[in-house]
Amino acid sequence: MSVKLLAFATPEQEMLVDTTARFIEKTLPLAKVRELAESAGNPDTDYVQTASSLGWFGLLVDEAHGGGSASGNGLLDAAAVGAERGAVLQPGPFVGLNVVAHALSADGPRHGALLERLVAGQTRATWVAGTVGGLTPGPGEIVARSDGDGYVVDGEVRLVHDVAGCETLLVSALGPGGPVQVLIGADAAGVEVRALSGLDVTRRVCAVRLRGVQARADAVVGVPGAPTEARLRQQLAVAAVLCAAESAGAMHTEFETALEYAKARIAFGRPIGSFQAIKHLLADTSLSLEMAKGLVAAAAEALGEGRPDGIELAHAAKAFVAERGVELAHACFQVFGGIGYTWEHDHHLFMRRLAADAVAFGSADWHRGRLAEQIGAD
Amino acid sequence: MTDPSTDPSPAGHVDAPPLDDYRARARAWVEANLERAPQTRPARGGDMTPQAVTEARALQRRLYDAGYVGITVARAYGGQGLGPEYERAFHEEARGYRLPDFGIAGGTTFGVVVPTMLAHAAPAFLRRHIPKILAGEELFVEFFSEPDAGSDLAGVRSQAVRDGERWVLSGSKIWSSGAYYADWGMCLARTNWDVPKHRGLTWFAVPIAAKGVTVQRIRQITGDAEFCQEFFDDVELTDDDIIGGVGDGWTVTQTMLIYERGGGFGHGGPARQAPKGIAPDLVELARSVGRLDDPTARDLIARAHVDDVARRALLARLGGRMRAEPGQAMHLASYAKLASGVFDPPRANLAMRIGGSDAVAWDDGDEAGARTANGFLNSRFMSIAGGTNEVQRNGIGERVLGLPREPSFDSGKPFREVLRDARSWTGRPAGG
Numbered sequence: 074m075s076v077k078l079l080a081f082a083t084p085e086q087e088m089l090v091d092t093t094a095r096f097i098e099k100t101l102p103l104a105k106v107r108e109l110a111e112s113a114g115n116p117d118t119d120y121v122q123t124a125s126s127l128g129w130f131g132l133l134v135d136e137a138h139g140g141g142s143a144s145g146n147g148l149l150d151a152a153a154v155g156a157e158r159g160a161v162l163q164p165g166p167f168v169g170l171n172v173v174a175h176a177l178s179a180d181g182p183r184h185g186a187l188l189e190r191l192v193a194g195q196t197r198a199t200w201v202a203g204t205v206g207g208l209t210p211g212p213g214e215i216v217a218r219s220d221g222d223g224y225v226v227d228g229e230v231r232l233v234h235d236v237a238g239c240e241t242l243l244v245s246a247l248g249p250g251g252p253v254q255v256l257i258g259a260d261a262a263g264v265e266v267r268a269l270s271g272l273d274v275t276r277r278v279c280a281v282r283l284r285g286v287q288a289r290a291d292a293v294v295g296v297p298g299a300p301t302e303a304r305l306r307q308q309l310a311v312a313a314v315l316c317a318a319e320s321a322g323a324m325h326t327e328f329e330t331a332l333e334y335a336k337a338r339i340a341f342g343r344p345i346g347s348f349q350a351i352k353h354l355l356a357d358t359s360l361s362l363e364m365a366k367g368l369v370a371a372a373a374e375a376l377g378e379g380r381p382d383g384i385e386l387a388h389a390a391k392a393f394v395a396e397r398g399v400e401l402a403h404a405c406f407q408v409f410g411g412i413g414y415t416w417e418h419d420h421h422l423f424m425r426r427l428a429a430d431a432v433a434f435g436s437a438d439w440h441r442g443r444l445a446e447q448i449g450a451d
Numbered sequence: 452m453t454d455p456s457t458d459p460s461p462a463g464h465v466d467a468p469p470l471d472d473y474r475a476r477a478r479a480w481v482e483a484n485l486e487r488a489p490q491t492r493p494a495r496g497g498d499m500t501p502q503a504v505t506e507a508r509a510l511q512r513r514l515y516d517a518g519y520v521g522i523t524v525a526r527a528y529g530g531q532g533l534g535p536e537y538e539r540a541f542h543e544e545a546r547g548y549r550l551p552d553f554g555i556a557g558g559t560t561f562g563v564v565v566p567t568m569l570a571h572a573a574p575a576f577l578r579r580h581i582p583k584i585l586a587g588e589e590l591f592v593e594f595f596s597e598p599d600a601g602s603d604l605a606g607v608r609s610q611a612v613r614d615g616e617r618w619v620l621s622g623s624k625i626w627s628s629g630a631y632y633a634d635w636g637m638c639l640a641r642t643n644w645d646v647p648k649h650r651g652l653t654w655f656a657v658p659i660a661a662k663g664v665t666v667q668r669i670r671q672i673t674g675d676a677e678f679c680q681e682f683f684d685d686v687e688l689t690d691d692d693i694i695g696g697v698g699d700g701w702t703v704t705q706t707m708l709i710y711e712r713g714g715g716f717g718h719g720g721p722a723r724q725a726p727k728g729i730a731p732d733l734v735e736l737a738r739s740v741g742r743l744d745d746p747t748a749r750d751l752i753a754r755a756h757v758d759d760v761a762r763r764a765l766l767a768r769l770g771g772r773m774r775a776e777p778g779q780a781m782h783l784a785s786y787a788k789l790a791s792g793v794f795d796p797p798r799a800n801l802a803m804r805i806g807g808s809d810a811v812a813w814d815d816g817d818e819a820g821a822r823t824a825n826g827f828l829n830s831r832f833m834s835i836a837g838g839t840n841e842v843q844r845n846g847i848g849e850r851v852l853g854l855p856r857e858p859s860f861d862s863g864k865p866f867r868e869v870l871r872d873a874r875s876w877t878g879r880p881a882g883g
Contacts, residue, residue, distance in 0.1 A: 080771025332852055347855040352848035353841065359852060360789055364761040367768030371760070385729075389760045392753075444756055445749035448729050449738070 076325045078156035078318060078366050085143040089150055092127050093157045103419060106162050110274040110422070115237045116164055125194025129154055129167065133175040133311070138185055139192040140178065148311065148377030152318035152369055159322025162275040162426055165235030168315045168434070169199030173243045175311050176200075176254065179304065180294050184256065187241065198241035198256075200312065201281050202434075203230040205245050205252045208305045210435040215283060217246035217253050222290040224248065224255060229282040232433065236266050236279040243294065244283065245305060252305055253297035255288035262286070273429035275422055307376075310387035312434040314373050317394040320430045321365045324394075324401050327423040328362050331355065331405035334412075351408060358404045361397045368393050385444065392440040395431035402427045467533055474540045480517055485548040498676070499554040499632045504590075511551040511587030519545075521585040524569070529582030555677055556592050556629030560584060563710040564591040564637050571654075571695040571703045579691075580656065593707075594624040594638035594657060594681060601626070602842040604639070605648045605701060606861070606869075609683065611640040611655060618642075620657065620686040626836065630679035631668050633659060639700055644867040651866055652700030656692045663687070673828045705781050711837050712784035729756040733802060739819040740809045748805050755798055762790050782850035785843040791833035792840040799830030 075094055079086060100120055101109075109115070124130070132147035132154070134140025143150045151171060158167055170191065177188040190196045203215040215228030226246055236242075242257045242264070257264060263286040271278045295301045332355060335346030345351050372390035376383030402424040406413045413420040431437065468476075514520050515529075522538040524530025531537070553560065565584060568577060583589040600606040609622025620640060630636060636657045643651035659666060663686035668676040695703040728734070733752045734743070742748040769787055773780045803810050806823040813820030834840050848854045860876070861869040 080768045080775065332854075335854060343858075344855045346848070347857060349841070349845070349857065352854050353844040355852060355854065356789070356844035356847040357793065359847060360765075360786055360793065363768060363786055364765045364790070367764035367766075368761045371764040371767060386760060389757045392757045393761045441750060441753040441757065444729060444753040445746070448734055448749050448752055449743050 076156040076160050076322045076366070078153050078321060079149070079370055080367070082153070083144050086150060086153055089128060089143045090153050090157055093129070093154050094160075096123060096127060097157065097161045097163060101161070101163060103161055103422075106164070106275055107419075107422070109164065113268075113277065115277060118238075121166065121197065121238070122194040125192065130170055130174055130194065131192040133171055134178045134188060134192050138178060138188045140174070146374060146377040148314065149370065149373045152314055152373035155315045155318035156322035156325070156366075156369070159319030159324075159426075160326045162323060162326075162422055164276050166197050166199065166238075167235075168312055168319065169233075169235045170197060171315060172200045172308055172312045173198040173241070176243060176294055176304065176308055179307075184294065187256070196241065197235070197239045198243060199233060199235045199239050200308075201230050201233050201242045201244045202309070202312075203228055203245060203247075205247055205305060206302075208252060208302060209245060209309050210439045213280075215244060215246040217248040217255065217288070219249050220287070223292065224253065224288045226255065226257065226283045226286045226288055229280060231269065231278075231280040233279050233281050234276060234433065236281065237277055242281065244288075245308075248297050251298040252301045254294040254301055254304070256292045256294060257283070257286055257288055271429065273425045275426055276429065278429075306384055309434065310376055310384045313387045313391035313440065314369065314376055316430055316434045317365075317369045317390045318373065320394045320398045320427055321362075321369045323423050323426050323430070324362050324365055324398050327402055327405050327420065327427070328355075328358060330419065330423075331358075331408040335408055345408075354404055354408065358401050361401055365394050365397055385447065388435075388440040388443045391435055392437040392444070395437035395440070398427040399424075399431055467537075470536060470540060473533075473537055474544060477519065477541045478544045480519070481545050481548055484513065484517070485545065485550070488547055488549045499556075499629065501632070504553070504632050507551040507553045507557070508587040510549070511553075514551065515586040521581070524565075524581060524585065527574075528569075528577045529585045551587065553587075553590055554629055554632075556590050556633045559593055559628065560589075560591045560633075563593065563707060566710055567637075567703060567707045568694060570706050573693075576656075576691065576694065589635055590629075590633045591635045591637055591656075592627050592630045592633040594627055594630075594636035596624065596626045598623055598625050598680075602839045604704065604838070605652065606866075607639050607641060607652070608870075609638070609640045610644075611642050611653060611688065613642070616689065618655070618688040618690075618692070620655065620663075620683045620688055623680060623682050625669075625678075625680040627679045627681060628677050630659065630666050630681060631676075635659060636681065637694065639704065641866065642697055642700075645865045646698070647862055647864060648866040648869060649701040649862065650698060652704070653697050654694040654700050654703050655688050656694060657683075657686060657688065661686050673825055708838070709781045709784050712781075712788040712843075729753065730759060733805060736802060736819050736823060737805050740806055742805060742807070751801050751805055755801055758794050758798065762794060765790055779851065782846050785838075785846045785851070788833065788838065789840055789843040789847065792831075792843065793834070795833050796830045799827045803827050 075090055082090065100123065101116060128141070131140030132142050132151040155167065174188060174191050177184045191198055202209040203211045203213050211230050212232055213228060213230040215226060215230060217224040217226045226244060228246070236259070239259045242259055243254060244257050245252060245254050259266065263284040265282040265284070267280045267282070269278050269280055295304050335351050335355060336344050338345045346355065368390045372383070372386035375386045406420060406424065409418065409420050412418050511520065518531050519541055521530030522533050522541060523535055526532045551557065565581065568581065580589060584591065595604065597607050597609060599608060609620065609624060611618040611620045620638070622640070624638065627636065636659055638655045638657045640653055640655060641651050642653040657664065663684040665682040667680045669678045669680055670676045671678060730752050733755055737743045737748045737752060766787060769783050773783055776783070802823045806820060809820045810823040849856050
């Protein structure tokens with residue numbers, strides 16, 4: 074049951090989506106996601122390596138570093154993969170790892186060796202994005218002080234995804250001359266990772282605290298200051314689109330499950346989906362879902378092609394999906410009725426995921442705020 | 452699905468010019484023959500005066516003579532028989548220039564009536580009408596809804612009765628946009644009362660100047676009067692006026708509804724083509740009322756923008772889905788219609804919030820206030836016109852999502868009995 078995020082897919086995209094869906098179904102279907110959630114575990118190394126062999130972590134990376142897209146627009150391909158992942162509530166690594174790969178790929182050969190290992194699934198990394206001068210959303214801020222030709226980094230960021238199993242963290246911090254990004258070893262002195270309890274039981278979230286962590290000059294990604302500022306805007310847009318794509322996938326399954334239930338559940342001598350009250354609720358909800366899929370694909374397409382409206386569309390897509398995803402979960406909840414209140418039913422897993430994703434990489438309010446800043450600027 | 456009246460492959464035409472040459476010639480013609488379009492549109496549509504219609508016809512005629520209307524329509528019917536890429540090229544070159552404005556009837560004629568006729572009418576009918584339509588001589592409107600049948604379109608009661616060689620039309624139609632200045636109406640009439648409602652319908656082309664046709668304008672809540680009601684008192688028609696087969700009216704209707712619903716954006720909604728920047732109409736409004744720096748107004752504008760881009764993305768997605776599932780096109784088009792019906796009203800309310808007191812009282816000539824208030828009054832247009840939100844939701848629920856149908860009391864028995872039984876309706880299913 075593919076999400077069909079792309080209304081029109083190339084044969085190569087169809088193959089990518091198909092192998093992705095089959096891999097998930099075989100390796101980590103919803104029942105196993107649930108088991109993993111109950112034990113607070115993480116996907117094993119095999120999962121990550123097979124995922125990498127399907128191309129999950131190389132779509133935003135040039136071929137010289139082992140990457141490559143299916144369609145020529147790697148972000149659009151990655152969004153299609155993200156939607157299939159979201160449809161089965163896959164835990165990471167995906168968004169954070171792809172953002173790091175994207176950032177390193179944009180930096181040329183400097184971090185080429187690490188990049189190649191990330192793409193190949195031999196090592197993992199994630200993005201630790203504090204609030205950096207309003208460019209990225211994040212509960213908590215990280216500050217980088219100059220230290221010789223490198224930096225000393227301090228601060229704490231909560232709500233970091235996929236830290237487990239990571240060897241490397243890409244840390245965005247506020248430096249003396251504007252934003253700066255550095256690579257820090259997850260086991261470096263002064264790095265403290267704390268697992269948090271979370272609303273979304275299918276993902277593990279952590280707080281990352283950095284205390285006097287040394288980052289040498291060769292750990293810097295990009296050029297601090299204005300270039301990193303521009304890079305962060307792009308990076309955040311990529312994260313927003315991929316996160317929204319995963320949400321759109323989760324919306325898809327939640328909706329399809331409610332739809333099946335409306336056809337099967339009998340009340341007053343009829344399937345409840347024959348009543349207009351239910352039918353109209355589902356029709357409106359499916360409109361929302363179609364719009365969400367269309368907008369995520371449009372944003373991925375524009376941003377992936379480097380079009381000037383790409384970032385703006387990414388903000389819009391995240392804002393739309395964040396609000397409509399939670400709304401969709403509530404509408405489906407109403408269709409499920411009492412059964413939706415049980416732990417055994419999968420509905421709550423989707424509602425939890427959609428509400429948590431609504432906040433990850435910027436809430437609807439935050440993204441709308443970025444759009445509002447543009448008003449009158451042109 | 453092949454359509455004999457349009458030519459799908461320009462390559463099939465030995466004389467199809469290279470696209471670049473065509474574009475260059477079109478550009479030269481446009482520059483030499485058309486005026487630049489004014490930047491702003493008036494706050495209200497207002498009347499189509501006879502003079503405005505005459506001007507539009509004259510301009511249409513010039514375009515027709517130059518070969519720039521009906522670009523994709525077969526040559527036998529007065530068109531150029533070229534592929535859609537030629538039409539696109541011409542419209543790209545003509546952007547920013549003044550094209551014929553026939554008001555709402557123009558949209559109906561060229562956006563709904565012509566494609567429906569091309570799909571269903573007999574070749575002789577098409578040879579008679581299409582060239583004149585393209586030349587601006589025959590402006591068509593739809594005679595669709597009735598005082599007693601709107602969303603339940605298959606329940607129309609206007610009837611055409613065969614009388615020897617002719618048909619005699621009686622009854623009434625309503626909400627016919629622009630009928631007061633149009634030449635013809637495409638009219639859905641019941642031709643058989645003794646079969647179920649969807650099977651006894653036939654489409655006719657009705658000359659508005661014919662004896663027995665009376666057109667009355669309806670003043671709307673905006674003060675405009677673009678809608679009309681028509682009365683038919685034994686209007687004489689012939690077999691030549693039939694579009695599609697006798698009794699085959701519902702098949703034709705289904706095609707028509709694709710074009711009718713596909714319009715996507717209604718009154719006051721975002722234009723189909725992506726505007727530059729963020730909700731430019733609302734930004735202009737905020738500026739004109741001095742609230743461009745107000746954070747609340749800016750959030751409202753950003754909110755509208757998010758929905759605007761989602762609606763545009765929806766249309767692109769639907770286009771892709773319709774290509775993949777052509778049999779579902781009419782039902783998928785309901786999404787475009789429902790999006791307008793659901794999103795237009797809150798957008799208009801949001802504009803009222805930005806406009807504040809300036810949107811409820813304004814000096815004469817203050818376009819921003821008047822336009823906002825008018826948009827508010829018009830904002831439920833797409834929620835109601837051409838099938839209500841509820842009808843679209845039923846169509847989506849049953850035909851796209853595959854939900855079970857409501858119990859039906861009217862689709863299985865002769866329409867004559869439906870009307871009789873409805874008077875003593877008990878809520879029990881037929882035969883129950």
